[in-house]
Amino acid sequence: MSLRHAVLGLLADTSASGYDLMKSFETSLDHVWHATQSQVYGELGKLTAAGLLEVSDEGPRGRKEYVVTPAGRDELRRWLTETEPVRQRRNDTLLRVFFLGELSTQEAVGFLEREAERCAGERAALEEVEKTVGRVEPFSVNGRLALEFGLRLATMQEEWARWAAAQVGAREKAAGAQDGAASHDASGRPVEPKDPESSER
Amino acid sequence: MSLRHAVLGLLADTSASGYDLMKSFETSLDHVWHATQSQVYGELGKLTAAGLLEVSDEGPRGRKEYVVTPAGRDELRRWLTETEPVRQRRNDTLLRVFFLGELSTQEAVGFLEREAERCAGERAALEEVEKTVGRVEPFSVNGRLALEFGLRLATMQEEWARWAAAQVGAREKAAGAQDGAASHDASGRPVEPKDPESSER
DNA sequence: ATCCCACATTCCACAGTTGACATGTCAAGA
DNA sequence: TCTTGACATGTCAACTGTGGAATGTGGGAT
Known part of the structure; x- marks a missing residue:
């Protein structure tokens, strides 16, 4: 629409x-x-x-x-x-996060670290845009609002991914000899508690 | 897929x-x-x-x-x-931000403030989930990663919206008698610079 | 026995999205 | 003159998404 x-x-x-x-x-x-x-x-x-x-x-x-x-x-x-903005209801990365338990801890950490790197790259690209824009021409006032959103989003996602990787990695250490069990919650199902909203607008 | x-x-x-x-x-x-x-x-x-x-x-x-x-x-x-997660390519809120110039400054600030309030509500709801989860049952380890993402996202969005509202409001003050002109960039087109990536995963 | 709600499945018409395909024109350069 | 790439438009088939509708069954409560 x-x-x-x-x-x-x-x-x-x-x-x-x-x-x-x-x-x-x-x-x-x-x-x-x-x-x-x-x-x-x-x-x-x-x-x-x-x-x-x-x-x-x-x-x-x-x-x-x-x-x-x-x-x-x-x-x-x-x-x-x-009218209100339509909220996004699907997020491929988070969907994968739910099923990280299907992977080894090393694979899961690898996924999250790749995610963090991707976000870092995006943040760098946006920072480059920010610089270019400052030098070249008067930037659209509203475009700048959107640019700032993109920057904050990339930063937030990168930080979260690094935190998540650290969490998953730390679980491996704590689990030690119980590696298989620690990759899953008590029931082995990643979907039992009410899911947090991750909608993006 | x-x-x-x-x-x-x-x-x-x-x-x-x-x-x-x-x-x-x-x-x-x-x-x-x-x-x-x-x-x-x-x-x-x-x-x-x-x-x-x-x-x-x-x-x-x-x-x-x-x-x-x-x-x-x-x-x-x-x-x-x-496979890599598919990145989201559409964001209704940011689309609207590009066209805020079609509104009065007051209307634009109103839009952004409503957005901030919505995000605050979402953050509060997620914090409630976090508390419930801590008390009730062992939370899915991966679900908790997603919950944290949702929290950080809601927080980031709220902060951005408040910042943006302040930016737009400040422009009104600085513009003073030039209200009509200040709502647009030099060419009146909000789309001229390369758009920042706002994709969400 | 009857009612009602939850369990349980299948199907529909329409709208939106994708990733092309296709055709034609203009204008600059060789 | 010929070539080529940009300008320019329109269309297609397949897939995904939406927001239901519809039908039937089981089991607990009255």
Whole structure:
């Protein structure tokens, strides 16, 4: 559902072609709202049919320039002010954490350490973006908010993964001769207590 | 794709019926891997047809008890050790952050403050779980790792949202008589710089 | 005996996502 | 002139996800 709003939002200030929008999705929004060609062109058609967009111009090569209609602008505002963000309900890494008991402690620690390294790499990349942005041009004010989120998230995840690796590694030491038993909880089931929310927005 | 692995993982230690699995998804895994009835029963059929599960028992009311086959166990291990977690590529909240410029500063601050309150509530709920778990029964060792992740995530998100609200609010003050201009960057487009990664795993 | 709720399974129509495929045009460079 | 890569659009089939609906059974309480 938010694809339509992403398209409306991108067009809110500047009209653009489908191809331009694709570029925006690839460069700026890829990790905030990934969208494929099929989706974007499909959505443009739907939004136009629904009267939320209109074709403002046509150029060479079949180019169509889209602009938001007043109805489209209203819909964008309605979405922003009257609906709640949809929370994410799936997290592949955490799913795997639940089943780490299927692995040896060494393998489990390895998984968590790889995760930490991946996050460290991501944090470094974001820090690089932060530097570039500071030097090159006035950064989008809202883009900077999102960048900070990404930085804090990467940092948090890295720290958690390192902590988790240390926890799992420490269990091996404490378990000593009871390695097999210590990899599982009392019932051997990792799913018995109420699961913590790990939803991400 | 990970639904199949979630099912395999849940069955790895204890055989269960489709209905039991549904309960596990609802209670323990709902925020780690949400799954619907259609999906679970559908997947059970596919996994059984593929030889990764088998029906070990049948009971009253058409009950079928499923157990993982050796091939199923191998597939679970392969997934855990040979594939990387799929990263999330969409985040509704951050998408909205990109378009906060469409709102008044007051509205934008309101959005961020509501977000912070939601996260605070989530953190409180997780802390409650943490306490309950400490008192009631031995908590799954891996479940506790996930719980800690959820806590850190909620905390990080709350702090970020409060920071962001303060940033946006401070811009209003600094802008003073230039309120309209200050809500946008130089070009009025929130998407120009390379977007920070906000992917969540 | 009857009722009701939990146990238990199967199925549906629709929407969203993926990862391409396909075709055509323009403009710059060789 | 020809080539090539970017510009530009549209479409497809398969899969996943959603939010139910539907049907039937067992067992405990009244």
